[in-house]
Amino acid sequence: MVHSELLDSTFAALADSTRRDVLARLGAGPATVSELAEPAGITVTGMAKHVRVLEEVGLVTTEKVGRTRQCRLGTERLDDAMLWLNFYQRLWDRRLDGLDAYFTLQKGQDQ
Amino acid sequence: MVHSELLDSTFAALADSTRRDVLARLGAGPATVSELAEPAGITVTGMAKHVRVLEEVGLVTTEKVGRTRQCRLGTERLDDAMLWLNFYQRLWDRRLDGLDAYFTLQKGQDQ
DNA sequence: TTCAGAGTGAACCATGTGGTTCAGTATATT
DNA sequence: AATATACTGAACCACATGGTTCACTCTGAA
Numbered sequence: 001m002v003h004s005e006l007l008d009s010t011f012a013a014l015a016d017s018t019r020r021d022v023l024a025r026l027g028a029g030p031a032t033v034s035e036l037a038e039p040a041g042i043t044v045t046g047m048a049k050h051v052r053v054l055e056e057v058g059l060v061t062t063e064k065v066g067r068t069r070q071c072r073l074g075t076e077r078l079d080d081a082m083l084w085l086n087f088y089q090r091l092w093d094r095r096l097d098g099l100d101a102y103f104t105l106q107k108g109q110d111q
Numbered sequence: 112m113v114h115s116e117l118l119d120s121t122f123a124a125l126a127d128s129t130r131r132d133v134l135a136r137l138g139a140g141p142a143t144v145s146e147l148a149e150p151a152g153i154t155v156t157g158m159a160k161h162v163r164v165l166e167e168v169g170l171v172t173t174e175k176v177g178r179t180r181q182c183r184l185g186t187e188r189l190d191d192a193m194l195w196l197n198f199y200q201r202l203w204d205r206r207l208d209g210l211d212a213y214f215t216l217q218k219g220q221d222q
Numbered sequence: 223t224t225c226a227g228a229g230t231g232a233a234c235c236a237t238g239t240g241g242t243t244c245a246g247t248a249t250a251t252t
Numbered sequence: 253a254a255t256a257t258a259c260t261g262a263a264c265c266a267c268a269t270g271g272t273t274c275a276c277t278c279t280g281a282a
Contacts, residue, residue, distance in 0.1 A: 008126050014195075015122035016240085017115070023199060034258065044259065046241055053239095067249040067258045082200060084125075085193050088134060127270085145228065155229065157271055164269095178228045178279040 010057045010081050018042070019050050023059060023073065030072040121168045121192050129153070130161050134170060134184065141183040 013019055018040050025031055025039070037047035051071055054060035061074040124130055129151050136142055136150070148158035162182055165171035172185040 004128070007131075008128060011122050011126035012239095015119050015126055017119060018240085020118075020195075027199070032258080042240085043242065045243085045261090048259070049240075064259090069259065082196050084131075085196060088138070089193060123269095129270085143228080153270085154272070156231090156273085159229070160270075175229090180229065 004080065006057065007080055007084060010059070013053050013057045013059060014081070016050070019054055022047075022050060022054060022071075026060065026071060026073045030070050032068040032070060034068070036071065115191065117168065118191055118195060121170070124164050124168045124170060125192070127161070130165055133158075133161060133165060133182075137171065137182060137184045141181050143179040143181060145179070147182065 021040060022036055025036060033048050033051060034044055036051065037044045040047060048069075051060060051062060051069075055062055055074070058074045060071055062069050062071045064070075132151060133147055136147060144159050144162060145155055147162065148155045151158060151161075159180075162171060162173060162180075166173055166185070169185045171182055173180050173182045175181075
């Protein structure tokens with residue numbers, strides 16, 4: 001569960017605010033590469049790379065329509081990332097609420 | 112909400128299976144840098160870098176104990192990342208189940 | 223007081239990343 | 253048919269990343 005190439009790539013894809021912006025924009029409906037590039041303030045070529053990254057992990061789907069490329073949210077609904085985070089959120093909760101919480105808080109107040 | 116340096120760094124920190132391993136290991140209890148390095152098959156210096164990355168985003172807390180450095184899970188409980196993912200998971204759901212689903216599916220059957 | 227062990231810091235290396243420009247291809251529009 | 257538009261591909265750049273080695277400091281133990 002931990003050693004997943006897709007998980008690596010998915011988290012890496014999300015670790016960029018330009019790409020998160022793209023997901024936000026596509027949440028409102030499909031858009032072309034140019035339409036995504038303009039508000040981001042980067043070149044079309046640059047945006048095409050971002051779209052590729054998102055497409056490779058399934059977060060975005062694209063389709064060539066005439067001379068434009070229509071982009072929309074993919075069907076990969078962040079399930080893997082959610083699953084992972086949920087698992088570790090529980091791990092955190094268990095550690096903080098459990099028997100060792102006292103000891104942990106005693107020694108780990110620094111942050 | 113989207114433009115967050117911490118969110119960038121947190122997702123980036125999670126985008127490495129060695130670091131996710133470290134979190135898993137620390138979920139079972141504190142460990143020193145050496146104890147983390149050995150199963151990972153990398154040098155202590157290398158692991159120290161990973162620990163630093165995790166510490167900088169609050170996922171790990173460390174404390175120098177004698178000549179060792181004890182590492183444990185931090186108090187930053189992935190809330191930011193969870194919040195973001197939940198928001199977008201809902202966005203996905205809305206898009207796929209909502210009123211625009213018909214239009215979307217009409218034009219986006221390719222996947 | 224030595225000496226071994228744990229970690230740190232600096233330097234280095236190969237590779238990846240986010241961006242650019244420029245030249246090309248394919249498709250609309252006139 | 254000519255031209256403008258939307259994207260693609262290759263080359264390039266600066267910088268970040270994941271890893272190393274080597275020399276060093278600090279601490280615990282003999």
